[in-house]
Structures are given as C-alpha cells and as structure tokens.
Amino acid sequence: MHPWLRILVGLACAAVTAQPALAASAKPSAWRYDRTYAASWDEFQAMRKAAHGGTRLTWRTLPDWTGLWEHTGGFHFDPQQKGPKATAALTPAYQQMYDRKLADIAKGIQWDPLSACLPAGYPRWLLEPFLREFILRPEESWLLTEQNAEIRRIYTDNRGHVPADEAYPLWEGDSVGFWDGDTLVIHTNNLKAGQYQRDQPDFSDQATTVERMRKTGPDTIEDIVDVYDPVSLTRPWHVRQVYRRVKTPGLRINHWSCEENNNTVRTDNGSTAIVLPGEKGYRDPSNLGAASANAPGAN
C-alpha cells in the first residue's frame, strides 16, 4: 500500500473509533426537572442541549434491556396517586368530564374502548398490564406490549417529526428521540385523544410528551414522563413509571389477538356486558376460523 494511502486509511479508522460512542454504563447528563417549559418540544430540546446533542450509540454500546418486563404500580397514571382522584391539573372542562366519569363508575356504568378491541394507545400504553419487550437498535427502538400487539417506534436517527401537513392522529403517536448516555429521551406528538386509564382523566389530541427512559437496576427500568396538553391540562403532568423484569422461565410473548374470544358488548346505558355461550350474538371462538375449521383433517 502507498504510504500516503496507508496514512489515510489509518486516519479513517481513527475517526471511526473516535465517534462519541459511550460505554453501555455511561451516565446520562445530570438532567434536573427544576424548571417548567411552555411546550414539550422546548423541554425536549433543553434535554438535547444538556446532552450535548445526544450520544451516538452503536450495537456495541447500546444498553442491555433484553428480557420480558411488566408495568408495576397499578392503574393510576401517576403511581403516587393516594386518593380516588388523579393528580393531574385539569382544565375546568376536562375536570368536569372526569367528575362525570367517576360518578358514572360509582353507579356501575363503565365502558372501555379496549373492550371493542381498539388499542390502548399511548400514553395509556405506559400502564397496561401483561408482558413487554424493549428492542433497542442504534437508529430505532421498538417498545412492545403483548396486549393488542401494540408497538411504539422511537426513531433515534436524527429525523424530525412527520411534517405537519402529513400528520394525523395515531394510536401510539409519532416518536423521535436521542440517547443521553444510557437514557432514551423521547418526544411524542400526533396522538389520538383518549383516556389515561379507565378511572383516569381524558386527554386531547393536542397532548404531547417527553420521556426519559433508562435501566435503573438489573431488573428495573424507569420511564419519567411529562405530558403537555393545553386543552386538558393547566400544567404538565409529571409521572414516573417503573417496569420490572419478568423472570418466569421459558415465557415468551405470543401474538395477542383481542378478536379471538371477545364477547364483550356495550349496553344501552353505556356500560359493559358479556354475551354468554348460547345467547344471541355469541361469537364462538372455535368457529371464528370457520373456513379452515371445515377443511379435511383440521382440528
């Protein structure tokens, strides 16, 4: 090899190894939740600035979040909620809606779109039970829940959000992010309006969030979330979710089809009922794949 070519190759190799790739154990910037922001994007950008633009992780330096996980702390969006009411600072209109909802629940009137097999959607996604997997790649991460096979895609390849003229409300929203050491920082917008949980308030399609997600121990992952929603909240809702490793040997996530045995229906008064075997409208799970079930040799 020509000496100059050898030098050029050597410089190129040095440049590659000199990329700001931190070790998996790298500590994130010392981010403090000590001030408020007008919008979630402002907070997200402040986090990016504190992280000096973010950490360029590689396959070798990505943190290890492998395994199965589950949410802990119950069904309140703020696990610190002590009383019967959510800790969100709601606007008068959303407070009124929430009060009405709680009054209906007290009367036994309760309906959940999930019962019609619609997705939970984000940010309710954060609280749902059952199994989870967090699949990390340098340029994109997939946050999966077993229930309804809901997947959040977090792009960490420096792309921006979907342009405003192409955006439309999405169940999991549109999420972009960056790594701050071993912390995945996520900004999400383009959400569908929904509820945080069955006995929690509603949010509008103007809701956006900033998350800081990291592994805090061998068996624990935390997600600190700020929800901004000028329609439903008078100030951001700051909560911390914790996920715990599931250690059941041999357990796997399989496809979770809500339709395979769902006989839940909405009643005339807006509550929930179940159609039983033999009743009109019952959908027998053994007949849902009728075409193949009738095939010779089918079980």
Place this chain on the structure above:
Amino acid sequence: MSKALTAALLLAAAAATPALAHHSFAMFDMSKQVSISGTVKDFQYTNPHSWVIVLATAPDGKQTEWGFESEGPSTLLRAGIKHSSISPGDKVTALAFPMRDGRPAGSLISVTKADGEVLTFRVSRPAPSPDAAK
C-alpha cells in the same frame, strides 16, 4: 396441600386486584362468590380472556351451562395454569364472583379438580416495585 393452606391461598387470591385490562369488572358482584360443580365442556385458552365452560346438573336433572372468565394464556402460564391443566370431561368445582344480573357466569377465582388439585386463576397485578416511590 392442607385444607387450611388451600383456604388461605384462595382467600388471598380472591382479595387480589384483578388485572383490569380489556373490560370493566362492573358486571361482576365482587362481594359474593358462587361455587359450581360440574363437568368441563371446554377450556378456551384464549385472549383477551380465557374461559372455562362447565355443565352443571341440578338435583332435578336440569343442566345449566356456566361460563367462567379468567385471564389470557400468558398470565395463566405465569400462574402455572397450562392449556393442558383442564380438559373437557374433567369433574371440577369452580369458585367465582357471580354476574350481577344473575346469568350463569362469573369471574373465575379457582378450579378444584376431582383429585383435589386447586388451580388458582385469580392473578393479581404486580405490587409496586420497591423503588416505585422514588
């Protein structure tokens, strides 16, 4: 397993918070329990809920088909309940929270098999993590 231990486990299971996913539990009367003995017609090991269908015969010979709802497969697997744990034809006694409207169904607490094995279906949500209060 001793009867006392079995009873204690069932009480703990019954008191556990149900995994609220998918639908409201408002239709079940959580203050009451029913115990139904009969023959398993079907064990639907499915999402979003599994169902144990039991044919129960009254002293007058009248047969009633009871439906008992429980969690989906992955949650049951974690409780040690496999698809093979119950088979059609098994003689069982099902303990459940009944429907408020009196129809023959309920939210399943446990199934006791003819050989005395007790399958506890009432699966609680995980308690808050030790550091959840941070």
